[in-house]
Amino acid sequence: AQSVTQPDIHITVSEGASLELRCNYSYGATPYLFWYVQSPGQGLQLLLKYFSGDTLVQGIKGFEAEFKRSQSSFNLRKPSVHWSDAAEYFCAVKSSGYSTLTFGKGTMLLVSP
Amino acid sequence: ETGVTQSPTHLIKTRGQQVTLRCSSQSGHNTVSWYQQALGQGPQFIFQYYREEENGRGNFPPRFSGLQFPNYSSELNVNALELDDSALYLCASSWVLAGANTGELFFGEGSRLTVL
Numbered sequence: 502a503q504s505v506t507q508p509d510i511h512i513t514v515s516e517g518a519s520l521e522l523r524c525n526y527s528y529g530a531t532p533y534l535f536w537y538v539q540s541p542g543q544g545l546q547l548l549l550k551y552f553s554g555d556t557l558v559q560g561i562k563g564f565e566a567e568f569k570r571s572q573s574s575f576n577l578r579k580p581s582v583h584w585s586d587a588a589e590y591f592c593a594v595k596s597s598g599y600s601t602l603t604f605g606k607g608t609m610l611l612v613s614p
Numbered sequence: 615e616t617g618v619t620q621s622p623t624h625l626i627k628t629r630g631q632q633v634t635l636r637c638s639s640q641s642g643h644n645t646v647s648w649y650q651q652a653l654g655q656g657p658q659f660i661f662q663y664y665r666e667e668e669n670g671r672g673n674f675p676p677r678f679s680g681l682q683f684p685n686y687s688s689e690l691n692v693n694a695l696e697l698d699d700s701a702l703y704l705c706a707s708s709w710v711l712a713g714a715n716t717g718e719l720f721f722g723e724g725s726r727l728t729v730l
Contacts, residue, residue, distance in 0.1 A: 505656075535718070537721075542723075543723055543724075544618075544704055544721040544722050544723040544724050545657070545704065545706075545719075545721040546721070547718065547719075547720070550718060591656050591657070593656075596659075596670075601647055601659045601662055601670055601672075602657075602659070602719060603659070604656030604657050604658070605656050606654075606655055606656045607655075607656050
């Protein structure tokens with residue numbers, strides 16, 4: 502069965518600093534991978550997705566992620582964090598057959614002034 | 615384009631009661647999935663509906679049931695509520711076509727259920 506691990510429960514970054522959120526997945530075939538963001542009391546918003554092709558994918562709000570098959574990783578990055586980026590971030594992998602996702606437990610991003 | 619809408623946004627029930635949550639899918643989408651997100655956890659897949667039939671289910675007991683209607687809206691029903699059912703329930707819609715299933719989901723803002 503597929504699984505997603507987000508090793509960092511909380512991360513604090515200074516505004517303007519760079520960000521990298523880690524995600525490792527376990528899946529037998531070529532994965533479909535996603536990053537979602539959730540602001541307090543809100544649903545999930547898709548930041549970016551990887552299906553195939555170029556391993557560096559660009560998303561909304563200046564985020565990017567790199568798929569590394571050899572490391573089973575799909576880390577999310579942003580060169581300069583804004584205070585409005587404070588939220589919880591979820592990495593997810595698509596289950597085979599259905600359009601359902603398996604999520605990690607999330608990483609809470611805190612942005613300090 | 616209308617996004618995914620859910621109702622109610624918040625509700626409180628007592629143990630043993632039953633609850634129905636509702637979801638209107640995004641315009642043009644034909645598949646609805648439901649997820650349970652407990653506090654401090656990632657969303658967990660409950661089930662998915664396609665063409666008004668359940669076509670995938672996570673590790674949830676039969677007291678969690680659902681419906682999808684011809685207009686692709688959906689309901690999630692939970693019977694015999696337990697304290698551990700307290701969570702944010704998220705509905706997500708998608709467009710699924712045979713051989714073209716990317717898994718990209720569009721989520722509503724959720725219904726927060728508290729069981730006392």
